[in-house]
Amino acid sequence: MAPPRSPLAPAAFPKLPEVPGVRLAARACGVRYPDRPDVALIAFDPGTAVAGVFTRSLTASAPVEWSRSALERSAGQGRAILVNAGNANAFTGLRGEAAVARCVAATAAALSCAQEEVTVASTGVIGEPLPDERITAHLDALADALAADGWEAAAQAIMTTDTFPKGAGATARIDGATVTLAGIAKGSGMIQPDMATMLAFAATDAAIAPEALQGVLREATERTFNCITVDGDTSTSDTLILAATGKAGHDLVTSPDDPRLDDFRRALHQVLRDLAQQVVRDGEGATKFITIAVSGAADAAAARRIGLCIANSPLVKTAIAGEDANWGRIVMAVGKAGERADRDRLSIRIGGVAVAHHGEVVPDYDEAPVAAHMKGHEIEIEVDVGIAEGQATVWTCDLTHGYIDINADYRS
Amino acid sequence: MAPPRSPLAPAAFPKLPEVPGVRLAARACGVRYPDRPDVALIAFDPGTAVAGVFTRSLTASAPVEWSRSALERSAGQGRAILVNAGNANAFTGLRGEAAVARCVAATAAALSCAQEEVTVASTGVIGEPLPDERITAHLDALADALAADGWEAAAQAIMTTDTFPKGAGATARIDGATVTLAGIAKGSGMIQPDMATMLAFAATDAAIAPEALQGVLREATERTFNCITVDGDTSTSDTLILAATGKAGHDLVTSPDDPRLDDFRRALHQVLRDLAQQVVRDGEGATKFITIAVSGAADAAAARRIGLCIANSPLVKTAIAGEDANWGRIVMAVGKAGERADRDRLSIRIGGVAVAHHGEVVPDYDEAPVAAHMKGHEIEIEVDVGIAEGQATVWTCDLTHGYIDINADYRS
Numbered sequence: 001m002a003p004p005r006s007p008l009a010p011a012a013f014p015k016l017p018e019v020p021g022v023r024l025a026a027r028a029c030g031v032r033y034p035d036r037p038d039v040a041l042i043a044f045d046p047g048t049a050v051a052g053v054f055t056r057s058l059t060a061s062a063p064v065e066w067s068r069s070a071l072e073r074s075a076g077q078g079r080a081i082l083v084n085a086g087n088a089n090a091f092t093g094l095r096g097e098a099a100v101a102r103c104v105a106a107t108a109a110a111l112s113c114a115q116e117e118v119t120v121a122s123t124g125v126i127g128e129p130l131p132d133e134r135i136t137a138h139l140d141a142l143a144d145a146l147a148a149d150g151w152e153a154a155a156q157a158i159m160t161t162d163t164f165p166k167g168a169g170a171t172a173r174i175d176g177a178t179v180t181l182a183g184i185a186k187g188s189g190m191i192q193p194d195m196a197t198m199l200a201f202a203a204t205d206a207a208i209a210p211e212a213l214q215g216v217l218r219e220a221t222e223r224t225f226n227c228i229t230v231d232g233d234t235s236t237s238d239t240l241i242l243a244a245t246g247k248a249g250h251d252l253v254t255s256p257d258d259p260r261l262d263d264f265r266r267a268l269h270q271v272l273r274d275l276a277q278q279v280v281r282d283g284e285g286a287t288k289f290i291t292i293a294v295s296g297a298a299d300a301a302a303a304r305r306i307g308l309c310i311a312n313s314p315l316v317k318t319a320i321a322g323e324d325a326n327w328g329r330i331v332m333a334v335g336k337a338g339e340r341a342d343r344d345r346l347s348i349r350i351g352g353v354a355v356a357h358h359g360e361v362v363p364d365y366d367e368a369p370v371a372a373h374m375k376g377h378e379i380e381i382e383v384d385v386g387i388a389e390g391q392a393t394v395w396t397c398d399l400t401h402g403y404i405d406i407n408a409d410y411r412s
Numbered sequence: 413m414a415p416p417r418s419p420l421a422p423a424a425f426p427k428l429p430e431v432p433g434v435r436l437a438a439r440a441c442g443v444r445y446p447d448r449p450d451v452a453l454i455a456f457d458p459g460t461a462v463a464g465v466f467t468r469s470l471t472a473s474a475p476v477e478w479s480r481s482a483l484e485r486s487a488g489q490g491r492a493i494l495v496n497a498g499n500a501n502a503f504t505g506l507r508g509e510a511a512v513a514r515c516v517a518a519t520a521a522a523l524s525c526a527q528e529e530v531t532v533a534s535t536g537v538i539g540e541p542l543p544d545e546r547i548t549a550h551l552d553a554l555a556d557a558l559a560a561d562g563w564e565a566a567a568q569a570i571m572t573t574d575t576f577p578k579g580a581g582a583t584a585r586i587d588g589a590t591v592t593l594a595g596i597a598k599g600s601g602m603i604q605p606d607m608a609t610m611l612a613f614a615a616t617d618a619a620i621a622p623e624a625l626q627g628v629l630r631e632a633t634e635r636t637f638n639c640i641t642v643d644g645d646t647s648t649s650d651t652l653i654l655a656a657t658g659k660a661g662h663d664l665v666t667s668p669d670d671p672r673l674d675d676f677r678r679a680l681h682q683v684l685r686d687l688a689q690q691v692v693r694d695g696e697g698a699t700k701f702i703t704i705a706v707s708g709a710a711d712a713a714a715a716r717r718i719g720l721c722i723a724n725s726p727l728v729k730t731a732i733a734g735e736d737a738n739w740g741r742i743v744m745a746v747g748k749a750g751e752r753a754d755r756d757r758l759s760i761r762i763g764g765v766a767v768a769h770h771g772e773v774v775p776d777y778d779e780a781p782v783a784a785h786m787k788g789h790e791i792e793i794e795v796d797v798g799i800a801e802g803q804a805t806v807w808t809c810d811l812t813h814g815y816i817d818i819n820a821d822y823r824s
Contacts, residue, residue: 058747091768091772126741126743233741236747313643314645314819318816331539331648332646335469336469336646344505359505404816407726408730408733408736
């Protein structure tokens with residue numbers, strides 16, 4: 001029944017550090033899938049700061065709207081995240097809002113916290129009412145099962161078409177103290193986050209005030225989750241939440257620009273990039289993990305848009321699936337991106353080999369090493385558009401028969 | 413060798429009217445394909461006005477850059493269009509410009525006209541030098557073969573991955589005179605024109621001055637070729653040229669706003685829409701022709717962007733390939749379009765049946781008639797986004813294994 005594990009998957013789920021102040025539990029509630037865990041509860045000790053970024057979709061789901069508003073009303077204080085797979089509770093009208101309200105009330109009761117300290121996330125089919133009674137019936141059991149080592153179980157419970165659970169961890173130094181950082185994500189199709197991924201949750205024991213936490217999260221998201229795409233489709237449910245429990249024992253950091261955050265920023269970027277890349281590695285039908293580094297653009301935002309335009313081109317993606325170093329399609333994608341580029345100064349490298357330079361194929365271009373590179377699972381494309389100094393790197397996967405198989409049948 | 417004819421193709425090439433002042437010829441020049449006509453020459457009598465719209469790509473091909481400039485320098489006077497298939501002469505640097513110059517010079521010599529009265533178009537592989545000597549060697553023979561009934565042969569000569577030649581014709585009344593209008597197009601992949609299609613050429617015997625001709629052409633393009641997409645990829649070579657020979661015997665029309673053009677405008681719109689829809693019907697791997705009518709948007713441009721966003725969503729396109737009325741993915745695509753929409757007033761009809769209304773699935777939704785509609789070749793989707801009065805209709809096709817087959821192997 002379960003699809004085979006992606007050929008691009010990491011060997012195993014990583015050993016994640018326990019994060020003081022964070023406990024997790026997962027449980028099979030039968031929301032949609034029989035006989036597998038499909039609900040995760042992540043609980044934080046009192047005093048935890050929470051930051052979040054959400055989909056820019058104008059048809060955002062009821063859980064997204066609740067969570068966005070709860071973070072504002074609680075001024076960034078959080079005690080719990082309740083997540084279910086199998087039903088996105090999106091495009092469900094007033095019934096969807098009522099289902100969220102009941103889930104939030106049950107979670108707040110089980111954990112003895114305020115309702116606005118609870119955020120929720122749902123992923124799965126769009127447009128069907130969420131059977132929230134199946135979730136609320138299990139909340140006391142979930143609360144009883146909370147444990148500090150529950151990251152992998154939670155990562156498994158939030159999967160939909162994912163073929164492997166996704167986690168990443170790191171440590172960093174803040175003000176002389178060692179802080180830990182762990183996170184999980186899910187996502188495989190409908191992936192071009194534009195604010196966050198489908199679903200990702202990370203926590204640290206660092207002591208960072210909500211506004212500073214939101215600042216570093218938004219900055220790291222811009223260069224990680226917002227730089228991946230599987231199919232150019234943006235979910236109604238994208239949610240990324242970062243919690244900071246403050247248990248690490250250093251003095252509270254209140255500004256995102258505080259230099260004491262430098263090493264934490266590096267570690268957060270590493271964890272989010274790792275999670276984001278795992279989402280791409282589990283892209284529906286993917287057989288190639290593709291890194292596209294764009295340089296020479298007007299600015300970093302322009303470079304990212306050019307990179308995403310290449311990454312989303314069905315012609316580029318199918319050429320790579322066919323192991324064809326079809327750089328003409330890369331030229332085409334640069335041209336349609338709508339960003340400044342100089343056709344006659346454009347250069348392209350594939351697998352480190354110069355293919356095109358100054359707007360023409362390189363003299364005596366030898367396709368053999370490039371063709372060999374295309375046969376691997378990790379494809380590297382570098383594009384210099386010859387205008388200025390803007391750079392960005394984006395990650396995507398190829399477009400294969402597997403994507404068609406999955407999506408011509410799956411009712412998402 | 414040749415791919416099977418698209419299941420969405422019209423029964424036969426239409427009977428096109430001869431257009432006084434227009435003659436065409438086609439010939440096998442061996443540019444890339446052996447043993448098939450691959451070059452077309454379209455010649456116009458002296459005094460013909462020519463208008464053109466071209467790709468907005470920033471990596472536009474050498475032929476596009478020449479033609480855009482020639483139309484300016486000749487003030488809209490044209491005597492010939494030279495078109496080849498098999499090589500796009502794109503991203504070929506100075507060599508590409510020199511190849512264009514030689515083709516133009518040979519055409520001007522064969523037809524005894526000025527070089528700026530010659531426009532050129534090339535379609536096929538990107539980045540390989542155009543073997544222009546194979547074309548110029550045949551120009552005298554092409555000129556000798558020119559004939560008024562050459563439309564179908566020319567339509568065949570400009571095909572690449574097309575599975576059928578595309579033509580359309582109409583008549584209109586201007587100022588008491590009957591004018592004829594005929595056109596051809598090619599295109600199958602790398603189709604989201606954003607100014608014109610891959611290649612389309614139309615001619616009329618109406619007497620319309622260049623500026624007026626450009627005005628009506630641009631307006632008609634906006635609602636025809638600019639409303640189609642196969643894969644969201646914009647070609648480096650998109651070119652649409654309309655010629656008016658002035659042989660119909662009415663007084664010259666000099667303003668695009670002249671009410672004498674009303675009926676011609678209708679006929680031009682009909683011909684260009686027909687050609688544009690034929691390009692979609694020949695979309696790579698297509699099995700469904702999809703019409704998406706968007707209403708209730710902020711304005712017509714917003715409606716078109718929402719429509720194209722739905723039409724380009726790989727998840728929507730694969731669902732339709734799977735004959736799945738997955739309206740949740742339509743909601744998702746509306747949400748990511750970035751245009752104003754009211755989630756709670758959004759309505760969707762498929763095959764004329766209300767599926768979702770006011771942001772929720774309709775009560776007692778019966779999927780049976782919608783499922784039956786999805787099994788046909790012609791899919792109708794209507795979306796009302798509930799904001800204002802803006803409307804647009806776009807056309808696309810489904811995303812199938814056939815698209816992957818074609819593009820994982822074809823070096824375009």
